[in-house]
Amino acid sequence: MASSRRIFVVGGSGFLGQAVCRAALARGWEVLSLSRHGAPKQAAAGHGGPGDPLAGGVRWIKGDALEPDTFREHLAGCDAVVHSVGVLMENGYKRLADIGYRSSSSRSAPTYESANRDTALSMARAARGTAGVGAFVYISARDAIPFIDSRYISTKREAERELLAHRDQMRPIILRPGFMYSPARPATLPIAAGTKVFQALFDRTPLGCALKNTPFAKAASPPLRRELVADAIVNAIDSPGVSGILEIADIERLGARRSS
Incomplete structure (x- = not known):
């Protein structure tokens, strides 16, 4: 049986974040997730109802990924942080207000720099300063996407470089998937x-x-099935030897691995 762990998910109400939370809960892990409003509304989070483990299994934290004072105390006791927040386009198509990033009149709309890079580095710096947090999972991307601003991938690579530069302090687990899909979407x-x-x-x-x-x-x-990517994430967290950049073949291998 897999060891019991506590993880902190940034973006637990998002497309991939939901699957990560479910995969961790299925192993008996404790799951905390950062959200501006705390527990999201059932419809907004895509919960399946009372039988869905997210409905009562996740401890939702009200806070902002760019403001460490709003979440730092909740990192205590966590084994790993999973960052699954980001934007593909800077056109407001994806609201981040409920997945750990505040977008308000006092702050401009999310940019590649703020959403893809700065939220991750803010979380990582706070995690490195918290005893016991041994791993940081970052959802990057395989490569640039045709017709999408090059800053989409460049900001992710900038975040990767800082995480790798501090690998002596905290194990970086950087996934580079392509398109993700799920029957749930x-x-x-x-x-x-x-x-x-x-x-x-x-x-x-x-x-x-x-x-x-x-x-x-x-x-x-x-393309990768969302649930396989989520399984790869929890398997990577539970495998001390897994570190660095994980390409698609690595993700497929880890996702197919049975928990022990």
Whole structure:
């Protein structure tokens, strides 16, 4: 049986964060999650009702990832922090107010710098200053995405570099997945199917050669099921030898590993 742990999830009400919380709770771990408003509304968090472990299993912390004084005391006793907050585009399509980032009249809308980099580094610095926090999980990305501002990936790489620079103080676990999908989010399924078709065409037909040196080559990576990524995260936390950057093949291997 896997050892009992306590983890602190930033973004526990988000798409991947929910799956991480469920995977950890299924192992009997204690889960805390940072949110501006504390416990999210059931509909907003995507809870399945009273039977959903998130409904009563997560301890929701009211705070702001960019303001350490609002969450620092809750890091005490935690074994790991999981950061799953971020934005793909700076157009307000994804509200971060309920997943650990405050967007208000006193602060401008989330940017790549604030959401993808600064929230992670704020959490990591607080975690390094807290005795007992041994690992920090950061959800990065495999590569730049065609037609998306290059700052999306550059800010993630900046966060990666600082986490790796302090690996002697806290174990960095940096995941670089591609597109993530889940039956729980039906809209992601056709995108995942299309990505798989494109990857097959890219790998097995002359189309791949023609597009090899174009931005489209970066889209030819296998999509990953959200639940597999979540299992990879909890398995990585529970494996002291896992550290550094985890590419798609590493994530697939860890996600398929049975808990012991």
